[in-house]
Amino acid sequence: MAGYATNHRWPKHKDVSASKKVDYLSEEEMPTLPAMFNARVERSPDAIAYTDYDDATDEWRNYSWGQTADRVEVLKRALQQEGLKQGDRVGIRYRNGYHWLLFDMAALSLGLVVVPLYVDDRAENIAYVIRHAEISLLFLESRDQWLSIAPHLKQHKDLTSVVITEEGRDEDTRVVSFQTWLDCTEIDFKDNTRINPYDVATVVYTSGTTGKPKGVMLSHDNIISNIRSALKRMEVTRKDRFLSFLPLSHTLERTVGHFLPIMSGSQVIYSRSIKSLGEDLVLHKPTIIVAVPRIFERAFQAVNTKLESAGRIKKWLFDKTMSVGLNYFHFTHKRARLSPAVLSVPILDELVAKPIRARFGGKLRFAISGGAPLPPAVGELFIAMGIPILQGYGLTETSPMVTGNTLEHNQPLSVGIPFEGIELAIDEENSELLVRGPNVMLGYLKNDKATSAAIDEDGWFHTGDQAKIEDGYVYITGRIKEIIVMSNGEKVPPVDIENSILRDPMIKQVVVIGEQKPWLSALVVLSDGIDFNEKQVIERINRQMREFPGYALIRTIQICDEEWSVENGLLTPTLKIKRNNLLDQYKYDIKKLYGETDK
Numbered sequence: 001m002a003g004y005a006t007n008h009r010w011p012k013h014k015d016v017s018a019s020k021k022v023d024y025l026s027e028e029e030m031p032t033l034p035a036m037f038n039a040r041v042e043r044s045p046d047a048i049a050y051t052d053y054d055d056a057t058d059e060w061r062n063y064s065w066g067q068t069a070d071r072v073e074v075l076k077r078a079l080q081q082e083g084l085k086q087g088d089r090v091g092i093r094y095r096n097g098y099h100w101l102l103f104d105m106a107a108l109s110l111g112l113v114v115v116p117l118y119v120d121d122r123a124e125n126i127a128y129v130i131r132h133a134e135i136s137l138l139f140l141e142s143r144d145q146w147l148s149i150a151p152h153l154k155q156h157k158d159l160t161s162v163v164i165t166e167e168g169r170d171e172d173t174r175v176v177s178f179q180t181w182l183d184c185t186e187i188d189f190k191d192n193t194r195i196n197p198y199d200v201a202t203v204v205y206t207s208g209t210t211g212k213p214k215g216v217m218l219s220h221d222n223i224i225s226n227i228r229s230a231l232k233r234m235e236v237t238r239k240d241r242f243l244s245f246l247p248l249s250h251t252l253e254r255t256v257g258h259f260l261p262i263m264s265g266s267q268v269i270y271s272r273s274i275k276s277l278g279e280d281l282v283l284h285k286p287t288i289i290v291a292v293p294r295i296f297e298r299a300f301q302a303v304n305t306k307l308e309s310a311g312r313i314k315k316w317l318f319d320k321t322m323s324v325g326l327n328y329f330h331f332t333h334k335r336a337r338l339s340p341a342v343l344s345v346p347i348l349d350e351l352v353a354k355p356i357r358a359r360f361g362g363k364l365r366f367a368i369s370g371g372a373p374l375p376p377a378v379g380e381l382f383i384a385m386g387i388p389i390l391q392g393y394g395l396t397e398t399s400p401m402v403t404g405n406t407l408e409h410n411q412p413l414s415v416g417i418p419f420e421g422i423e424l425a426i427d428e429e430n431s432e433l434l435v436r437g438p439n440v441m442l443g444y445l446k447n448d449k450a451t452s453a454a455i456d457e458d459g460w461f462h463t464g465d466q467a468k469i470e471d472g473y474v475y476i477t478g479r480i481k482e483i484i485v486m487s488n489g490e491k492v493p494p495v496d497i498e499n500s501i502l503r504d505p506m507i508k509q510v511v512v513i514g515e516q517k518p519w520l521s522a523l524v525v526l527s528d529g530i531d532f533n534e535k536q537v538i539e540r541i542n543r544q545m546r547e548f549p550g551y552a553l554i555r556t557i558q559i560c561d562e563e564w565s566v567e568n569g570l571l572t573p574t575l576k577i578k579r580n581n582l583l584d585q586y587k588y589d590i591k592k593l594y595g596e597t598d599k
Helices: 033-043 065-080 098-109 123-133 143-153 178-183 220-231 251-264 277-284 293-308 312-332 340-358 376-384 448-454 494-501 534-543 579-585 587-593
Strands: 048-054 059-064 089-093 113-116 137-140 161-164 175-177 200-205 215-219 241-244 267-270 288-291 366-369 389-394 401-404 423-427 432-436 461-470 473-479 507-513 520-526 554-559
Touching: 033 065, 033 098, 033 220, 033 251, 048 065, 048 098, 059 065, 065 098, 065 178, 089 098, 089 123, 098 113, 123 143, 123 200, 123 215, 137 143, 143 161, 161 178, 175 178, 200 220, 200 251, 215 220, 220 251, 220 401, 241 251, 241 277, 251 267, 251 288, 251 401, 288 293, 293 312, 293 366, 293 376, 312 340, 312 376, 376 389, 423 461, 448 461, 473 494, 494 507, 507 534, 507 579, 520 534, 520 587, 534 554, 554 587, 579 587
Parallel strands: 048 267, 089 113, 089 137, 113 200, 137 161, 161 175, 241 267, 241 288, 288 366, 366 389, 520 554
Antiparallel strands: 048 059, 200 215, 389 401, 423 432, 432 461, 461 473, 507 520
16 A cells, blocks of 8 residues: 555553453444443343432432333333434433433434534534434423524424423423423334444534534444454453543543443443532542543643642652652553662652542542543653553544553553554655544545545545654654644644643643744633733743744733633534634734734
C-alpha cells in the first residue's frame, strides 16, 4: 500500500479476558447489544447493576439486572404501541441516569435506532438533529426542554410522539407525560424483532466544531467489537464500580461507561450532576471512572492554587512526592532505576498523596481519559499520587476506542497502543493517522460525499489527526487543519501551546491565534476572582512555555470578560472550543492585537 506506513511493532500484551477474576460474556452470547444485555441478566439476575438517585424520595436506589430487565420490558411495550418500524429513529435528551439506560435498551431491543441528544446543547442545534435524523419519537426529561425546541419544529411532521417524564399538559397533541404513556400500554406484547449485528444501532452526531454536525451511523457490531477488543487489554470485574458523569450522548461514556459494564457485569452508579461530582466520588468510592481531560485539569488547577499559598515545607513535600511517585511508576514500567528516596513513600503517601486520592473516593484502580489531549503535567500529577490515568484515543466514527494505555503498558505522554483487531497506518505525505477495523462506522447519515471523503476504497478511515509511532506507542502530534502557519513560515501546534498555558491555575480558558501573522496572540479567560492586567498575564503565560522556541511565545492577548460555554455557542456539548465561532466573535479585538484597522 504505497504512501502508508503500516509496519509497526507493538508491545506484547497479555489477554486479560482469560483471567479467572473476570466474568466476561462470550462472543456467542452477544451478537447484538440487546442480546448482550439479556445474556448478562440471565447470568447474574440478582447482582446489583445500577445505582441512581431518586429525587422524589431524596435517596439512592439500587437495581439488580433482573429488576432492570423487567422495567425494560415495560418500556418495550410502550414503544411498540407507537407503531414504529424496525430501523425508525428515536431521540433521547436526558441527563445521565437509570431512565437513560431503560429507554436505550428498550429501543435497541425493538430494532429502533437511538439518537442521543445533548442536554446542554442549544435549542436550534437539537432541532437540526431531530429534523436531519427524521426522529419519530422523542424522550425528554422536562417540559422546558420541549418548549425550547418546539418553535423550531413547527414544520417537522416526522416527529409524531414526545414523551416527557415531568407531569403536565400541553396543547400539542403529540406530547404525553411518561406515566400516562405507560398507563395506556396494552398488556399483550409479542416481540418478533430479529436484529442483524450489522444493522444500525445508533446515530451519534459529531460535536460540530466547524459547520453542521454529521450523523455517525454505528452498528451493533461496531460497538460490541470495540468493547471486546478493549476488555482483552483492561481487566474489569463484577466487583468494579463505574461512576457515570460524562453525558451518555458522548460516545466514550456510552461505550465504556454504559455498554462495557454489561459485558463485564460491573455496577454503574449515576452521579447526580457535575456540581455534585465531588460528593458522589467520596460517597460511592468508584474503582473506575471515564472522563475528559477537563475534569482532571480542574483538580490539577485546584491543587496548584492551594500550593501557591502553601508554606515552604508543604511545597517541598509535594515536590518530593511527585519526584518519588513518578520514579516508582517509571521503574515499574522498566523505564528507570529505583531511587533510594522510595523508602520515604509511606510517609509522603500519608501526608500528600492519600488526601488527593481521597477526593476521588480513595478506591480508584484507574481512570480513563479521552475525548481530547491530556496535558502531560496533569497526567503526571495523578500518576505520581497513585491514580493511574490511562489516556486513549478515538473518535465517534470509531465507536470510539482506537488506542489506549493500560496498567501493563502505560506511557503517559502517548495515547497508547491499538486495541486488538484494529489496524493503524500513517500517511507518509502528511503524517495523518488512518484506522481500519470492525469498529469503523458504517458511514454518515444521508451524506455519501462525506463518507467517501472519510473512508477510502481500502477501508481506511482518515482521522484528520497527525500522529507518530515511537517504541510501539502512538503520539498525536496535531490536527491537520489546526496547525498555525505564521507569516514567517514557522508552523506551531496550538493545542500543545494551549495545554502548556493551562498549567497555570490563573488561566481558565485559552485559544492561541496567529495564522499568517508575525507573532502569536491568545484569547484568554481568567479564573474566577482573578484580576491581573495584560502584562502580568503575558508574563505568567510565557513562564509555562519554556519548552517552546522563541517564535512561539505569546506577545499580545485579549482578556475575555465572558466565559466560553455551550449556551453562548463557543463550546460544543463535549466542551470542545468552537474555534471558528470564537474567532468570529472576537474578530475586531484580534485585529487590534495586530494593529490592523478596517479599511
